[in-house]
Amino acid sequence: MCGIAGWADWRRDLGAERRVLDDMTRTLVPRGPDAGGTWLSEHAALGHRRLAVIDIEGGAQPMRAARGAEEPCVITFSGEVYNFRELRGRLRDRGHRFRTRSDTEVLLRAYLEWGEGCLDRLNGMFAFGIWDPGRHTLLLARDRLGVKPLHYLAYDGGLIFGSDLKTILAHPLARPEVGPDGLAEMLTFAQTPAREVFRGIRAVRPGHYVLAGAGGCAERPYWRLESHEHPDDYPTTVRTVRDILTDTVERQLVSDVPVGTLLSGGLDSSTVTALATDSLHRRYAGPVATYSVGFEDEERYFTPDATRPEQDDAYARLVAERLRTKHTAIVLSTEEVVRHRSEVLRARDLPGFADINAAQYLMFRAVREEVTVALSGESADESLGGYAWFHSDAARAARAHPWASLPSALAAVLEPGLRRRVEHHLVDDYERALAEVPRLCGEDPAGARARELFHLNLTRWLTLMLDFKDRMSMRTGLEVRVPFCDHRLVGYLWNVPWHFKTPDGRVKGLLCDAMAGAVPEEVLRRRKTSFPVNVHPGYEAALRTELRDELASPASPLTPLLDRPAVDALLRDGAPPRGVWRTADTFATLLQIAEWLRVYRVSLR
Structure with missing residues (x-):
């Protein structure tokens, strides 16, 4: 399990952009505390932070592999391919030779063998980017259920991607701008497929891949739920x-x-x-x-x-x-x-x-x-x-x-x-x-x-x-x-x-x-019980005091977003729980929104 970052631009030379790639990759250190690596070429730059789980010695990334004498393809990969042993055997039978025991190399060679069709053969949780110099394309892909995150920002002539939003925001072309629809998306407690909170930054949909080239990028599904009659008793x-x-x-x-x-x-x-x-x-x-x-x-x-x-x-x-x-x-x-x-x-x-x-x-x-x-x-x-x-x-x-x-x-x-x-x-x-x-x-x-x-x-x-x-x-x-x-x-x-x-x-x-x-x-026989929460009465009291202090400041970025009489009534009287949601949850969420607006210097437009 790791963190990935990358940048492709078909109109400029990225060979001299190591500082930008390093800045992006550095945001992923908590995801990959064991090691890090970067790779740059004329039109692509890939970064990686590694949490070593499989083949601790041999699984370093970004990793390269080639089809015969062709220029090597390069991968940055986060997650696990659980059927990598079976795939390695099939690929060996088709003439591939392996230098490591890692699932990363299996995934990269599966791409060399089957292209985007490799996705149909994977069992796992994953997010990855592969630069293919022969096709001059960047392939991004995410697992079927969306266990591993993957975001991207496409612009005229290029694309930036990363495991975290902060990874993309570390790039000078990205801006922490949030429009009305992005703000609404953040407040709905659902993840709309291909959602966009920060303007222009999308999530690759679960079960989809993005293929980007000089002519632009397109997102396509490789897996969907299929409905049919259940055949079994x-x-x-x-x-x-x-x-x-x-x-x-x-x-x-x-x-x-x-x-x-x-x-x-x-x-x-x-x-x-x-x-x-x-x-x-x-x-x-x-x-x-x-x-x-x-x-x-x-x-x-x-x-x-x-x-x-x-x-x-x-x-x-x-x-x-x-x-x-x-x-x-x-x-x-x-x-x-x-x-x-x-x-x-x-x-x-x-x-x-x-x-x-x-x-x-x-x-x-x-x-x-x-x-x-x-x-x-x-x-x-x-x-x-x-x-x-x-x-x-x-x-x-x-x-x-x-x-x-x-x-x-x-x-x-x-x-x-x-x-x-x-x-x-x-x-x-x-x-x-x-x-x-x-x-x-x-x-x-x-x-x-x-x-x-x-x-x-x-x-x-x-x-x-x-x-x-x-x-x-x-x-x-x-x-x-x-x-x-x-x-x-x-x-x-x-x-x-x-x-x-x-x-x-x-x-x-x-x-x-x-x-x-x-x-x-x-x-x-047990009834379902939701994840435990802090039930100490001092928790809600502490949040109430903190929110009052936040709203007492004329500079609070939270104030324009609120119905102040409704907030004052909630601070004074509280409200009955709505399912798992309590008054304390409203207080904590508002305080977190205020901090987010400040720390990320969010521009609401």
């Missing part, structure tokens, strides 16, 4: 889900550095941990290292609600005991979370879920002290219908994003014009999302609506959750792998009917049946 479906997950976890345990799992004690993380434990036992390896997170005084102040009906700690310890893992419970304080809000802003370059992101960052930092790679359970809820909104008649009937209450809660304190723009942005994106759904001819209305909800979650919500996970983990130099994002599993589950996913009305009953006997029965 229920027992076969259960076995297939278990088999794909088993194979996926087995592949994702491959590493030349220590590996662990993130264990909340919920069904998804317990599934990953159980399969990892079984795999390591079969290889006579030691116990799995597992990690959970919680807050000081959680026992004292925790109050059950619909989104967090119970605490995680007891379940995480139960799973750890049953599976005999080496477990560490990470306990965070209110002071730590408040103190690291600035750090998580710099990790993501955009405001987010301030305290959840800070808790993620602090957890990952602690995990990184012992392991370099951790497996996590993201995407199970999006593919299997684990969220409450899948099971709410009101949410299923609403013609809106299922999580619309979150941006609505924040929009309630925004300046009326901005509030309307956020609302319109949500409506427009919802309609675009529905237009993208691959329909199944003849599907009944209930099944068709369930398919719409799954599409919204996989293409808008999941990408945001993966972005948070990637930014916070890579800020600490920790690689997080997500087995439930394996495209074979996601593609299979896409067509599994709703009544198979919820047998006898059981939420995610399909996964429960697939893991029966491997995951403790207490966990199989």
